[in-house]
Amino acid sequence: MTVLSRLILRYRTASAVHGFCTRSSEIDLTIAESAVALSSAIPVENSNVKGRNVQWVFLGCPGVGKGTYAARLSNLLGVPHIATGDLVRQELSSYGPLSSQLADIVNQGKLISDEIIINLLSKRLEESQAKGATGFILDGFPRTVRQAEILEGVTDIDLVINLKLREEALIAKCLGRRICSECGGNYNVACIDIKGEDGSPRMYMPPLLPPPNCESKLITRSDDTEEVVKERLLVYNEKSRPVEEFYRARGKLLEFTLPGGIPESWTKLLQALNLDNHADK
Numbered sequence: 435m436t437v438l439s440r441l442i443l444r445y446r447t448a449s450a451v452h453g454f455c456t457r458s459s460e461i462d463l464t465i466a467e468s469a470v471a472l473s474s475a476i477p478v479e480n481s482n483v484k485g486r487n488v489q490w491v492f493l494g495c496p497g498v499g500k501g502t503y504a505a506r507l508s509n510l511l512g513v514p515h516i517a518t519g520d521l522v523r524q525e526l527s528s529y530g531p532l533s534s535q536l537a538d539i540v541n542q543g544k545l546i547s548d549e550i551i552i553n554l555l556s557k558r559l560e561e562s563q564a565k566g567a568t569g570f571i572l573d574g575f576p577r578t579v580r581q582a583e584i585l586e587g588v589t590d591i592d593l594v595i596n597l598k599l600r601e602e603a604l605i606a607k608c609l610g611r612r613i614c615s616e617c618g619g620n621y622n623v624a625c626i627d628i629k630g631e632d633g634s635p636r637m638y639m640p641p642l643l644p645p646p647n648c649e650s651k652l653i654t655r656s657d658d659t660e661e662v663v664k665e666r667l668l669v670y671n672e673k674s675r676p677v678e679e680f681y682r683a684r685g686k687l688l689e690f691t692l693p694g695g696i697p698e699s700w701t702k703l704l705q706a707l708n709l710d711n712h713a714d715k
């Protein structure tokens with residue numbers, strides 16, 4: 435049996451088990467082709483040998499800080515940080531053939547199709563492979579059980595870090611998020627101070643303000659409005675929450691509740707990952 439037909443069979447079985455809508459064989463083929471592209475973009479010789487760099491995934495609700503901590507770990511470990519949300523936004527700003535279709539979906543807070551996202555991800559993985567990178571830290575993928583199955587079918591994920599934060603903080607963080615249109619720096623103008631209740635400690639996250647030269651160039655993501663953030667949270671609970679269980683069942687999930695702002699959370703995350711000896715890098 436060829437790799438392609440094995441993949442087609444896997445998706446048919448997954449559809450039956452998880453109740454995905456019935457797909458025509460033509461669509462199965464498209465997904466399988468995407469998965470083959472993803473598989474060939476992941477260096478085979480590195481995927482199972484522990485001599486390679488890490489292959490980690492970040493899960494967590496919109497606004498939890500996946501991008502912030504994935505970027506920090508990527509610098510620390512010298513491994514590419516690949517955020518599918520960034521790949522989608524790049525595609526949007528390229529005004530290519532997919533742009534307007536993707537803009538509608540993203541601005542409604544919905545997920546774009548597995549086929550499109552896997553193709554964008556495969557291209558990005560190929561680029562980093564061509565530059566000699568081994569390993570990756572994925573942020574925003576997988577976001578559905580089907581995406582997780584596809585990824586699991588083509589490579590071995592070492593660890594999945596599930597970031598958690600209270601919902602009121604998530605909404606405030608999304609609404610306070612700002613990006614410098616020139617340097618791409620990420621900032622947050624929200625000051626989150628939730629008093630401790632019923633045994634849970636006070637939670638304080640100070641704003642992360644931009645330096646003076648970015649101040650006049652700040653933009654807000656078009657999907658960071660209250661209505662769309664609430665929809666993204668609903669979509670996360672419906673489509674992405676089951677991904678946590680997918681990895682928990684495989685013993686790969688590390689749950690991490692953010693204790694507060696970046697300095698405190700970063701120190702504790704490094705401890706949870708047994709990386710505290712890297713902290714001064």
Ligand SMILES: Nc1ncnc2c1ncn2[C@@H]1O[C@H](COP(=O)(O)OP(=O)(O)O)[C@@H](O)[C@H]1O
Nearest residue numbers: 496497518519522540544545546551574575577
């Ligand atoms: N793995 C994915 N599958 C489907 N759609 C995705 C995926 N990753 C990103 N997107 C699309 O890009 C948007 C922005 O993604 P991201 O920046 O990761 O958002 P968030 O802040 O909600 O985690 C998502 O709302 C979704 O429309």
